[in-house]
Amino acid sequence: MGDLFTTFNVVGALGITLLLTLFSALGALVIGTLVAIMRVSPVAFLNTVGAAFVNIVRNTPLTLIIVFCNIGFITNLGLSVSTDIARNNLVWAIVGLSIYHAAFVCESLRSGVNTVPTGQAEAARSIGLTFGQSLGAVLLPQAFRGAITPLGNTLIALTKNTTVATAIGVAEISGLMKEMIEFRSDLLIPIFLLVAFYFVLLTLPIGLVTTHLSTKLAVKR
Amino acid sequence: MPQESTDPSTHAAVPEGDEPPLAAQSVFEPMVVMTGVNKHFGPLHVLRDIDLTIGRGEVVVVLGPSGSGKSTLCRAINRLETFETGTITVDGQALPEEGKALAQLRSDVGMVFQSFNLFAHKTILDNITLGPIKVRRKSKAEAEAKARELLDRVGVGEQANKFPAQLSGGQQQRVAIARSLAMEPKVMLFDEPTSALDPEMVNEVLDVMTELARSGMTMVVVTHEMGFARRAANRVVFMAEGEIVEVATPEEFFTHPKSTRAKDFLSKILTH
Ligand SMILES: Nc1ncnc2c1ncn2[C@@H]1O[C@H](COP(=O)(O)OP(=O)(O)O)[C@@H](O)[C@H]1O
Ligand SMILES: [Mg+2]
Numbered sequence: 177m178g179d180l181f182t183t184f185n186v187v188g189a190l191g192i193t194l195l196l197t198l199f200s201a202l203g204a205l206v207i208g209t210l211v212a213i214m215r216v217s218p219v220a221f222l223n224t225v226g227a228a229f230v231n232i233v234r235n236t237p238l239t240l241i242i243v244f245c246n247i248g249f250i251t252n253l254g255l256s257v258s259t260d261i262a263r264n265n266l267v268w269a270i271v272g273l274s275i276y277h278a279a280f281v282c283e284s285l286r287s288g289v290n291t292v293p294t295g296q297a298e299a300a301r302s303i304g305l306t307f308g309q310s311l312g313a314v315l316l317p318q319a320f321r322g323a324i325t326p327l328g329n330t331l332i333a334l335t336k337n338t339t340v341a342t343a344i345g346v347a348e349i350s351g352l353m354k355e356m357i358e359f360r361s362d363l364l365i366p367i368f369l370l371v372a373f374y375f376v377l378l379t380l381p382i383g384l385v386t387t388h389l390s391t392k393l394a395v396k397r
Numbered sequence: 398m399p400q401e402s403t404d405p406s407t408h409a410a411v412p413e414g415d416e417p418p419l420a421a422q423s424v425f426e427p428m429v430v431m432t433g434v435n436k437h438f439g440p441l442h443v444l445r446d447i448d449l450t451i452g453r454g455e456v457v458v459v460l461g462p463s464g465s466g467k468s469t470l471c472r473a474i475n476r477l478e479t480f481e482t483g484t485i486t487v488d489g490q491a492l493p494e495e496g497k498a499l500a501q502l503r504s505d506v507g508m509v510f511q512s513f514n515l516f517a518h519k520t521i522l523d524n525i526t527l528g529p530i531k532v533r534r535k536s537k538a539e540a541e542a543k544a545r546e547l548l549d550r551v552g553v554g555e556q557a558n559k560f561p562a563q564l565s566g567g568q569q570q571r572v573a574i575a576r577s578l579a580m581e582p583k584v585m586l587f588d589e590p591t592s593a594l595d596p597e598m599v600n601e602v603l604d605v606m607t608e609l610a611r612s613g614m615t616m617v618v619v620t621h622e623m624g625f626a627r628r629a630a631n632r633v634v635f636m637a638e639g640e641i642v643e644v645a646t647p648e649e650f651f652t653h654p655k656s657t658r659a660k661d662f663l664s665k666i667l668t669h
Contacts, residue, residue: 293512293514295512295514296514296516296517298477298508298510299508299514299515299516299573299576300516301477301500302475302477302506302507302577303507303527303528303532303576303577303580304500304501304502304503304504304505304528304532304580305527305528305531305532306496306497306500309500309531313516313527313531314516314518317518318517318518321518395517396517396560396561396562396563397517397562
């Protein structure tokens with residue numbers, strides 16, 4: 177089985193999967209937070225835009241979003257971020273994954289916002305904080321703490337969803353798995369277990385850590 | 398009793414020759430002026446043509462049956478509730494509709510809620526310094542020194558590093574008062590500050606409020622605590638069904654209520 181590692185760039189593919197996960201998680205967190213702010217803001221127009229984003233993105237298959245990012249942006253709009261095709265694909269995969277999971281981050285955060293009693297925002301406003309200040313100092317810190325569990329679930333889903341990036345030729349581990357199975361069908365079971373184990377290795381700690389954090393950081397009322 | 402220097406002539410509701418108010422006002426200067434304020438919640442007319450002027454340093458207790466609009470009146474003063482017609486000014490300034498100007502004005506109007514509403518994820522000290530640092534742009538050191546002084550004043554100096562949930566209701570409410578005071582407000586609104594408290598904690602909060610009244614703070618207090626009203630209030634405002642029905646000194650209101658609705662109300666709350 178050791179020759180798998182010499183024949184195929186297994187370590188490289190594992191690395192790409194990790195890279196996709198980390199950068200997409202970061203992107204999803206940033207975009208998702210912004211959309212959540214739009215959805216809780218007092219400006220009706222922003223509410224509508226936020227709600228439209230969530231409903232469109234959440235209900236579109238991830239593969240379509242990633243393929244769209246790739247074809248739409250690179251081929252039609254010529255938005256190449258690099259001359260290296262593999263790198264281009266990787267970046268657009270991260271963008272697609274970020275956008276898709278931002279919708280779920282937004283909804284997780286909104287469920288977190290719902291754990292914050294209205295009195296908290298009223299108290300913030302009554303000491304003279306502006307909307308932005310109340311959001312930053314009172315509402316969001318409490319909302320994040322109340323959203324740790326759903327945010328963790330979103331991160332776990334995102335980790336596994338990185339496999340969709342193979343649709344635009346990103347050399348992540350599930351793509352490599354297909355290739356390895358094709359050439360080494362004698363090692364089908366070990367290959368499968370290797371990949372499955374890797375995902376468990378990535379996702380299991382997320383679940384454990386978020387469960388721990390959600391009790392540790394819970395806002396006592 | 399000699400005629401006090403308070404001149405309530407602009408102010409039909411204050412009868413002459415009564416007990417001197419705790420915070421002696423030499424001149425009646427309007428601090429909060431509500432004129433023709435109306436508000437609906439859907440079909441419900443919760444504030445009906447409210448005209449009320451509260452003087453600088455004056456303590457006004459608002460009484461009335463549940464649902465009569467007392468909270469809404471309080472919340473309209475710092476625009477936690479909007480209203481449709483009429484004007485409200487605080488220290489001569491009309492309430493701005495939105496945005497930064499409104500936030501600025503709110504920082505001058507303290508509010509103490511029935512449910513305390515301390516920021517649950519922040520320590521007691523951070524609860525108090527948040528406003529001074531973010532709104533008044535004070536340094537952390539300055540804000541903390543002032544906060545500790547205020548916590549001592551309301552008797553919870555020992556609790557500075559705890560979180561709100563670790564304090565009793567009475568302690569939390571005193572912290573909430575300190576949090577408002579840290580902004581050095583021109584007027585403070587209290588919406589049933591002792592209603593959520595266990596009976597044995599009511600007095601520790603009322604004592605802080607009485608001390609505040611004596612120090613000359615302008616206060617609007619929704620409460621059914623007769624003792625506090627008699628001790629600290631200059632005037633009692635009685636509301637029913639969104640209207641101000643009666644305005645009188647506490648003594649006069651509790652002993653000789655004029656309207657039948659006030660009599661009715663008093664007979665209900667005095668029986669227990
Ligand atoms: N946000 C709201 N939406 C609809 N009706 C409300 C709202 N807040 C208060 N009300 C109604 O307005 C009336 C006055 O409420 P409130 O000012 O809280 O009275 P009080 O404080 O005197 O008990 C009540 O009938 C109440 O049910
Ligand atoms: Mg009320």
